[in-house]
Amino acid sequence: MVYSQLRSALINGDFDPGQALTISLLAGQFGTSHMPVREALRRLAAENALDVSRNGSARVPPVTLARLDDLCRARVAVEGLAVELGTRFITAEDLARLVQIEDAHTAAAKAGNVYSMLVGNRDFHFAIYRASGSDVLVQLIDTLWLRFGPYMRMLSKHVKPLVKNGTHEPYIRQHLAILAAIDRRDEAQARAELERDITITWDLLKELCG
Template sequence: MDQKIKQIDVSTMQERVYQELRDALYQGRFMPGDTLNLRSLAEALGTSPMPVREAIQRLTAENALVQMPNRATRVVALTPSNFEEWTRIRVEVEGYATRRAAMRATPELCARLRAINETFRAAVEAEDSHGMLQGNQRFHFTIYRAAQAEELLKIIESLWLRFGPILGFVRNLPGSSVMFERGVQIHDRVIAALERRDARAARAALTLDIRAAASWFHHHHDFNEPIVKRAD
């Protein structure tokens, strides 16, 4: 073999595609019930269908995607029951992670969260929907990683793979910027509690963020109405 040419690491490409699709789900770039087209995704990612197929199979095994009888793959659908169940689980699990993070909080963590929240605030003011979803996800996961609990983080990641698309749908609803504005304000409260290392207050503020968003959604979405594909 010519030593001037390095062998391509296919596994690295597969991992990069998998991570990109995970981020797309986390940040609401797909909506509940979206059908994923293998070739379209491969074209958008600039790769062959093979690593996309592998990533879809992994995400299906993680219950973020569903294999339909016609062999099509879809993002998990939104129903009243799964929305309620996921919200309740998020409150408990993410609240616990925030409590752990508060006990380990450092000035560097709080400064990083303030910077992220300011970027989030700017996206809300600019009505930049992609920026809002990305900023919200970055804020939450910065806290959850600070909890320093690997298995706990995996559970939260699994929840967000299913809940992220719901946030993507929320941005379609009239007046959703109000919900995100409230989120920015509650994030400020989370940061203030972390700065004091007040674990109870940090947990309460974080769970308020989840509950407030869920309450807004319940008041502005009729579950009997079909989910309409957004125009990007």
């Protein structure tokens, strides 16, 4: 489905901020006709993930400091609650799976595979959020991450050389701190570590936006 594929690409930061996405280009990329692409763009515009003009052309939203602050404040609030509830309700099976996800995330970072590292980061976070048992929170967070896509693109470009020269450990350490708090069932600490994880990225992106 074009909508799902394009949505995932936006979340992963596959497009540059401000990049134009033409219907013809996307139809060729996804091997489909114009109609499903046009519908996907319409739906993504309704989710504020794309800016679409009257003639149907679409553009990835530009990055601004004001938008970054707005998104990150919302992420801290909503994801903080989700990790708190996830810590409370996570099962032993969920926790074991979370450890596996973080092991894969760490391995991708050490191998210099930035794309797999970023996908692993998303898998790690959402495994915790789904453990909260709240479909509403997970849906809200998913929408926030979709709108965060242009900033994820900036982040991936910045992280790539860091991964190559081995200075990516702070990102991994923060995940391990979250995991340790969850293992102790310390809801407050898990939330604090998650908020710190978001804030570290927020502060970095502020510099990149400037």
